[in-house]
Structures are given as structure tokens and as C-alpha cells.
Amino acid sequence: MRTSLQTLLDQRDWLLADGATGTNLFNMGLASGDPPEFWNETETDKIRALYSGAVDAGSDLFLTNTFGSNASRLALHKAEKRAFELSRLGAELAREIADKAERPVVVAGSVGPTGEIMEPVGTLSHTRAVEMFHEQAEGLKAGGADVLWVETISAPEEFRAAAEAFGLADMPWCGTMSFDTAGRTMMGVTSEGMAEMIESLPNPPLAFGANCGTGASDLLRTVLGFSAIGTERALIAKGNAGIPKYVEGHIHYDGTPELMARYAVLARNAGARIIGGCCGTMPEHLRAMREALETSPHGERPTLEEIAAEIGPFSSDGDGTGDQSAAPKRERRGRRRG
Secondary structure (H helix, E strand, O other), X not given: XXXXXXXXXXXXXXXXXXXXXXXXXXXXXXXXXXXXXXXXXXXXXXXXXXXXXXXXOOOOEEEOOOOOOOHHXXXXXXOHHHXXXXXXXXXXXXXXXXXXXXXXXXXXXXXXXXXXXXXXXXXXXXXXXXXXXXXXXXXXXXXXXXXXXXXXXXXXXXXXXXXXXXXXXXXXXXXXXXOOEOOEOOOOXXXXXXXXXXXXXXXOOOEEEEEEOOOHHHHHHHHHHHHHHOOOOEEEEEXXXXXXXXXXXXXXXXXXXXXXXXXHHHHHHHOEEEEEEOOOOOHHHHHHHHHHHHHOOOOOOOOHHHHHHHHOOOOOXXXXXXXXXXXXXXXXXXXXOO
């Protein structure tokens, strides 16, 4: 059953997105350094299992295994000419799983960063970035994606290039940035800066928000920053399942299903309408999140102290905007209203 994200947003107060791609694929045998997008052709049953895991756990929306299927990233594996094809294959497998579901499920075509730094700091031109994003978008569209979903972006220039490319593909889209440097993206964007940029785009997204970054507490602080601005667009929260730790040669995320359930409810109360997980988030986390969202009444917008008490401390004192109220053990100084 094909459906549109906007239709579901019109019908529902919240939607459950999916969890991790990399974490789940590593558990299926993907080797570190290998491009997961190749599995869209060589390990199709495992990609189907990835998608089915999210749908069976209750996700209303899941992302395709195409995060790195742009020409720049694929060039690292001498496969730059396969961007369209691998994107299409990833979306086709997703379409197959979504169409078998007994409820409407949205296929979101994942588009990650190019891995290059854009001009004027770097060498990647706006024109070339648009070309690469457009090629990937057309592949996802051909494969049956319902919506495009750019994620883990740090630079506003790259976000704008993706928006332009999605307009060329004539596809609805969503976008998230990763706020992992004391409340800012690696390139210095704050929650307020992102919200302002969104409204300046000729082709704005259906929804926007944050994914990945550090812990779920930090991500919720960013969501509160979006909410405080008063945007009418749907907000997205896709936080990591706890904090990454290096255990016996592997990265392990310590977030339990119970913690992610609390995070999901706090994210909804903070103003997010599309709620999922990022790194470390498995189907068992998603099931707990779904149950919590269905059974917990909507509450007041949480304070920073409540977030820290519920799911853990913040990794930095401030959210990058000059508001230092995020430090739970320090005297509060003028927390942003909302």
C-alpha cells in the first residue's frame, strides 16, 4: 500500500521511525569498512530482514540502506558509477517489504553526506553536490521511495544542495542534521540556525530535526531548541541508543529498551512528531518505544533537568546557542522559554 508521509502526519500525532542501519547489518555479518550498499545486490535477504525488523517492531517509516550510495562515497570502492543503481535496488527491496505490511508504512530514501567539504572551505562545488544528490534521488525515486530523507548533515551548504536536488527530482523530503559538538553540528550550525535555514529554502522539507550526534539527552535538548522557535513543521528525533563505548574491539551502545522507551516519550513531549533511533537502536528498542508511545499520556514539555534525570546527563554545558542551562549540576541561567 503506497502512502504519503504527509497523509500520516495529518492523521496521527506521532509516527515511529526506524532504528540503526549499520548496527543491525554489522550483527548480520557486515565487515567494518565494507560498503553496506553493496548488500542491496549481493545480500538481498539480509536487507529484507533489516527492513522487516523495523516494520515488525512497529515502525511507521523506515529508511533505505542507501546512506552512502552517492558517487563520492562509492568512489572509495571504485563504484562511483553505480550510485543510481544501488540507490534503486535499496528502494526496491524496501518497497517490497512496505507493500506487504498490513498497515501504511512509508519508505524513506536515505541520503547521507557526500563525505567531502564544500566550497569555500573545501573543494566540492555546489553544482557537483547537487548533481550527486540528484542522481541518488532519481535512483530512490525509481525504486519506489515515498519520500527522500537526507540525514547526518553537518554543513548548511550541503543541506541546501540536497534540497535543490530533491526539487529537481520532484520528490517530497525530510532532513536531519547531526548536532555532536556541544550542541552544534561539526560545521557550527545550532538548532536555531537550522530552523532559520529551513525556512529560507525554496524547496523546504515536510519535516526536519536531528539524528545521531552524541547521546539521546543531547538530542532532546536540540529538539527543545527547535520547539522553542515555534516552527509549524513536523520535528524529527532520531537519537542514539545510549552512549558509544569501545568493548572488546567493537563499538557498543549502552542504551536499554527501557531507556529508549523513556526517550521516545520525552521526545514526543518535547515536540517531535517523527520519533526513531539511530546508532545502536535495534528492533527490541523500537518495540519498547512503540509501546511507550501508545500507552503513555502526552505530558508537559520536559525541562532539561527532567531529561538529565530520566535518561542521563548532557555531554556539554550548553546547547551551542549561548544558553548554559543544560548543566544539571550548575545554577540555571535563563533557560529558553517553551
